[in-house]
Amino acid sequence: MTDPASSSPATYRLAVVNAGISDPSSTKLLADRIANAVGDIAAERGHRVRVHSIDLRELLPELPAALSSGLLGERFAAAVDALRGADGVIAGAPVYKAAPSALFSSFFQVLDNDLLIAKPILLAATAGTARHALVADEQMRSLFAYLRSLSVPTSVFASTEDWQDKALKGRIDRAAFELLLLMESGFEREVRDSGWRRYQHEYGSAGGSELSIDLDTDLMRLATGGALRPEGSIDDADD
Amino acid sequence: MPPSAAGMIDPAAAFHVYANACTTRPGAPVQSEGVVPMQFGVFSVSDITRDPVSGVTPSEAERISDIVQIALKAEEVGLDVFAIGEHHNPPFFSSSPTTLLAHIAALTKRLIVTTSTTLITTNDPVRIAEEYAMLQHLSKGRMDLMLGRGNTAPVYPWFGQDIRQGLPLALEHYNLLHRLWREDVVDWEGRFRTPLQGFTSTPRPLDDVPPFVWHGSIRTPEIAEQAAYYGDGFFANHIFWPKEHTQRMVGFYRERFEHYGHGTAKQAIVGLGGQAYIAKTSQDARREFRPYFDEAPVYGHGPSLEEFTQMTPLAVGSPQEVIDKTLGFREYVGDYQRQLFLVDHAGLPLPRVLDQLELLGGEVVPVLRRELEARRDPEVPDAPTHASLVKAKYGDAEPRQPRPNANRGDNVTGGSPYQDSVAAAASPFGEELD
Numbered sequence: 001m002t003d004p005a006s007s008s009p010a011t012y013r014l015a016v017v018n019a020g021i022s023d024p025s026s027t028k029l030l031a032d033r034i035a036n037a038v039g040d041i042a043a044e045r046g047h048r049v050r051v052h053s054i055d056l057r058e059l060l061p062e063l064p065a066a067l068s069s070g071l072l073g074e075r076f077a078a079a080v081d082a083l084r085g086a087d088g089v090i091a092g093a094p095v096y097k098a099a100p101s102a103l104f105s106s107f108f109q110v111l112d113n114d115l116l117i118a119k120p121i122l123l124a125a126t127a128g129t130a131r132h133a134l135v136a137d138e139q140m141r142s143l144f145a146y147l148r149s150l151s152v153p154t155s156v157f158a159s160t161e162d163w164q165d166k167a168l169k170g171r172i173d174r175a176a177f178e179l180l181l182l183m184e185s186g187f188e189r190e191v192r193d194s195g196w197r198r199y200q201h202e203y204g205s206a207g208g209s210e211l212s213i214d215l216d217t218d219l220m221r222l223a224t225g226g227a228l229r230p231e232g233s234i235d236d237a238d239d
Numbered sequence: 240m241p242p243s244a245a246g247m248i249d250p251a252a253a254f255h256v257y258a259n260a261c262t263t264r265p266g267a268p269v270q271s272e273g274v275v276p277m278q279f280g281v282f283s284v285s286d287i288t289r290d291p292v293s294g295v296t297p298s299e300a301e302r303i304s305d306i307v308q309i310a311l312k313a314e315e316v317g318l319d320v321f322a323i324g325e326h327h328n329p330p331f332f333s334s335s336p337t338t339l340l341a342h343i344a345a346l347t348k349r350l351i352v353t354t355s356t357t358l359i360t361t362n363d364p365v366r367i368a369e370e371y372a373m374l375q376h377l378s379k380g381r382m383d384l385m386l387g388r389g390n391t392a393p394v395y396p397w398f399g400q401d402i403r404q405g406l407p408l409a410l411e412h413y414n415l416l417h418r419l420w421r422e423d424v425v426d427w428e429g430r431f432r433t434p435l436q437g438f439t440s441t442p443r444p445l446d447d448v449p450p451f452v453w454h455g456s457i458r459t460p461e462i463a464e465q466a467a468y469y470g471d472g473f474f475a476n477h478i479f480w481p482k483e484h485t486q487r488m489v490g491f492y493r494e495r496f497e498h499y500g501h502g503t504a505k506q507a508i509v510g511l512g513g514q515a516y517i518a519k520t521s522q523d524a525r526r527e528f529r530p531y532f533d534e535a536p537v538y539g540h541g542p543s544l545e546e547f548t549q550m551t552p553l554a555v556g557s558p559q560e561v562i563d564k565t566l567g568f569r570e571y572v573g574d575y576q577r578q579l580f581l582v583d584h585a586g587l588p589l590p591r592v593l594d595q596l597e598l599l600g601g602e603v604v605p606v607l608r609r610e611l612e613a614r615r616d617p618e619v620p621d622a623p624t625h626a627s628l629v630k631a632k633y634g635d636a637e638p639r640q641p642r643p644n645a646n647r648g649d650n651v652t653g654g655s656p657y658q659d660s661v662a663a664a665a666s667p668f669g670e671e672l673d
Contacts, residue, residue, distance in 0.1 A: 068541025
C-alpha cells in the first residue's frame with residue numbers, strides 16, 4: 001500500500017482500462033496520454049506511478065463465459081486483481097451508437113459490486129463526433145456511481161477534431177491532477193479500513209477478497225435456532 | 240447448542256458415538272450393510288430438454304419413465320445414491336420427489352434415494368416433515384434429503400411466498416422442520432407460516448430417527464452456519480463455480496461444525512456435486528458431449544467446453560481423466576462423504592445416459608473408492624446412513640417404535656399422543672418444549 005497525501009515519496013499503482021478495439025486505438029491513445037500525465041504530475045510532486053494496462057480487447061474470448069455463467073477466466077481474474085490493487089483507475093471507452101461500447105459496459109457489469117468501492121476513477125471516452133461529448137458524464141459516470149467509485153470531477157472526451165486542439169492537453173492535465181490528488185488522499189483505504197461494513201457484500205465478493213462473515217446478525221441468529229423479529233422491524237433481511 | 244427436548248439426542252454426544260462407531264477400519268471391506276466411507280451417485284435436475292443431435296424433445300411420460308431406468312441402472316452398476324431435484328415449472332417434471340423416490344426405493348434394494356434439492360422455501364415444512372418421514376418408512380431408511388432455496392422468482396408467489404424473503408424463509412422453515420422430526424408435539428410460531436398448537440407430524444420418523452439432512456448452498460454463509468449448528472451435512476453444488484468458492488464455503492462450514500461441538504472440522508459431513516461425460520478416449524468424449532454442452536440449459540451458448548472444463552469440476556474425457564479430476568476435489572475440501580455426478584441433463588438420450596452409468600460405475604467409481612479410501616484420514620466418519628444414525632442414537636438398545644393412543648378427535652388437549660410418553664400425559668399443555 002502506498003502513503004496517503006504526504007510529502008514523503010510514494011509509488012502509486014494506476015490501472016488503465018481501455019476498451020478500444022483496434023491496436024493502437026484512439027481510446028488506448030487517450031488513456032495512455034492521461035496515464036503519462038498522471039506520471040508526470042506525480043514526478044513533479046516527488047512520487048512515482050506504476051501503470052498496469054488492461055486492454056479489454058484481450059478479454060473478449062473470455063467474455064461469453066463471464067457474461068453467461070459469471071465464470072472469470074485467467075485474463076479476467078488478472079484484471080480483477082489489478083483493479084483491486086490499484087490506487088486509481090483510468091477507464092476509457094469508445095462511444096458506439098451514443099453509448100460506451102458494449103465491451104466496456106460488459107466488463108464493468110461482470111465485476112463484483114463492491115470491487116471498486118471508493119476507488120478513484122478517471123472517465124475517458126473517444127468518438128468520431130462531438131455529438132457524443134456527454135456520454136462520459138451522463139452514462140459512464142452513473143455506472144461508476146452505482147459501483148460507488150469516486151469519479152474525478154473532470155472527465156476527458158476526445159472526438160476526432162479534439163486531437164488537433166491544444167485544449168485537450170489542458171483537460172488531460174486537469175483530470176490527471178484530480179486523479180492523482182484522490183489517489184494521494186488515502187480516501188479509498190480509509191473507507192476500506194473503517195467504513196467497509198457500511199456497504200453490502202457477498203461472501204467471496206470484492207474479487208474474492210471479501211471473506212469476513214458477520215455472525216452477529218438477525219439472519220445468523222435465525223440460522224442457529226433463533227426467531228425473527230416481528231415483521232416491520234428494522235434489519236429485516238440484510239442491510 | 241440446539242434446544243434439548245424430550246426424546247431428542249444431544250447432537251454433540253451423538254456425533255461422538257457415531258464417529259467412533261463408523262470410522263472405517265483399515266482393510267475393512269468396502270461395503271458391509273450399506274456402510275461405505277464415501278457414497279457415490281448421480282443427481283438429476285429433471286430437465287426435459289430437446290436432444291440437439293436428434294432434434295427430439297422427450298414427452299413428460301418418456302422422461303419420467305427414463306429417470307426410473309436411470310435410477311435402477313445406478314444401483315445395478317454399484318452406485319450408492321440417486322438424487323432428484325424439485326421444480327414447479329416446465330421444462331422440468333419433478334414436482335413431487337417423494338412419489339418418484341418411493342417408487343424407486345420399492346424397485347431397488349441398496350440404493351439411497353435423496354433430493355437435489357427439496358425446496359425448503361416454497362414447501363410447507365409440515366408437509367416436508369410428513370412426506371419425507373413417509374418415504375423414510377417405505378424405503379426402510381434408504382433415504383435422506385438435501386434442502387435448497389430455489390432461485391426461480393416466479394415460483395415463490397405460486398406458493399404464497401416471496402423470493403426476496405428466500406433466505407429467512409429457508410432458515411425459519413428448517414428450524415421448524417428440525418423440531419417436527421424430533422418432538423412428538425410441537426407448539427410453534429414464526430413469521431412465515433401459520434402458528435402450530437399441539438401439532439404432531441405423522442408418521443414419526445422411522446425408528447424415531449430423523450432423516451439425515453444435507454443443506455445445499457453455493458455461496459450463502461447463513462446456510463452453512465445452519466448446517467453446522469445442527470450438525471447436519473453440507474452439500475456444495477460445485478458445478479457452476481470455480482473451486483475457490485466451494486473451498487471457502489466448506490471451510491467455513493467445517494470450522495463452525497467444530498465450534499458447535501459436533502466433532503472436529505475434518506469430521507464434518509460434506510458432499511459435492513460434479514459433472515462428467517466419459518468415453519473411451521478424451522477425443523470421443525469431447526466430440527460426443529460437445530453438442531449437448533453447447534446447447535445445455537444454464538451454461539450453453541456461453542463458455543466453450545474447454546473453458547468450462549478448465550474452470551469448473553466438469554470432466555469430459557476418458558475414465559482416467561475423470562478419475563484424476565475427481566481425486567483432486569478432496570485436496571481443497573478435505574475428505575468428504577458424498578460425491579454426486581450430473582449425467583442426464585441437456586437432452587442426453589437414455590441409452591447414452593445408461594452408457595455413462597456403466598462407465599461411471601464400472602470403471603471410474605471403483606478406482607475412486609480405492610484411491611480415496613487409501614488417502615482418507617482415519618478419523619473422518621463414514622457417510623451417514625439410517626443404520627449409522629440408529630446406532631448413534633440407541634447403541635445396541637431397541638429403537639423406539641411410537642404407538643399412538645386412541646383417537647381423541649384433536650391433538651391439542653391432553654399430552655403426547657404416543658403410548659410411551661408417560662410424563663407428558665400428565666400435562667394439560669402438552670410436552671414442554673424448551
